[in-house]
């Protein structure tokens with residue numbers, strides 16, 4: 001299989017599953033059933049008597065609608081679908097991808113604990129650890145995402161309760177050796193949390209040893225730059241009860257319309273992402289051949305330092321990667337290039353159908369010396385545009401840059 005087929009293969013394999021997940025039951029012989037469950041907007045649900053209400057109330061772990069704040073029927077449908085895609089047992093939907101990161105950290109840490117977070121994590125996760133987690137008495141150490149087994153042993157303390165991971169890393173695309181990290185963390189009794197937003201659908205986090213998988217459903221599953229929501233998935237009953245209780249206590253949920261939109265988005269996730277992954281790989285290869293470009297940070301490229309881990313742990317690739325320009329260009333030149341692109345929107349997020357660009361250099365924080373690329377760097381999110389149009393746009397930008 002060519003490398004370009006490899007980036008799409010995992011997405012294509014998902015399609016038959018995605019068209020069937022959480023569809024309505026058609027067992028009623030007297031009525032036809034709509035293909036899609038209707039949107040179910042309800043705060044209050046009525047029960048025939050107190051005993052019936054109390055019976056349902058005891059089933060809070062079973063994705064049963066009880067009261068709107070504990071989730072709608074659409075949210076429960078989406079939870080069942082994400083649990084299957086992730087290969088876990090249960091999923092809690094929350095209000096955003098960031099809420100999924102912060103809720104999971106709150107669930108699996110307590111005052112006096114220590115937490116390891118990779119230096120390459122999503123920026124707002126770092127801000128949460130540095131402010132609120134710290135205020136609640138949890139200390140964080142940022143670690144090199146590609147550290148050795150010995151180095152990880154050295155960082156773990158008796159009170160380390162969580163080893164947070166994110167692979168590839170936000171903006172800098174370091175790949176983490178999750179089975180090694182899980183092995184070491186579990187020896188010390190720590191839980192492994194993974195921000196699996198890039199790998200949603202193309203990796204099996206629990207088979208790699210992860211305990212808690214977190215996703216911004218805003219990205220691939222919703223996929224149309226309209227809904228914001230997140231998911232936390234676990235693989236056993238005690239973790240599920242702990243997560244579900246905390247989500248109810250925190251009032252974490254997503255509205256039924258957003259859950260419905262995300263279930264709709266899931267039907268085409270495999271098709272969209274297979275196409276986006278192929279286009280991204282083609283654009284990345286083209287950029288790699290340009291003399292203005294020092295490095296393309298895409299884990300499916302054979303010369304990426306994390307390529308072997310990507311090949312081992314992923315069945316496909318995401319549509320997101322970074323481009324490091326030759327160090328002879330300065331940040332202002334890179335900003336001119338970014339501002340001049342016409343096929344790439346300037347805006348936050350990724351995974352939707354439209355292509356986006358954002359600078360990495362300048363806004364992205366790292367604790368480790370030398371962790372950021374040397375040349376000015378920007379991140380591309382590839383949408384459903386034609387590869388030739390995107391390449392043409394980048395070609396014009398690089399030519400202007402070269403002349404400047």
Ligand SMILES: *Cc1c(COP(=O)(O)O)cnc(C)c1O
Pocket residue numbers: 096097098099101122166170195197198216217218219228229230349
């Ligand atoms: C976007 C993103 C999030 C946050 O998701 P939102 O739904 O935008 O809050 C978390 N982690 C990663 C890796 C992301 O890219």
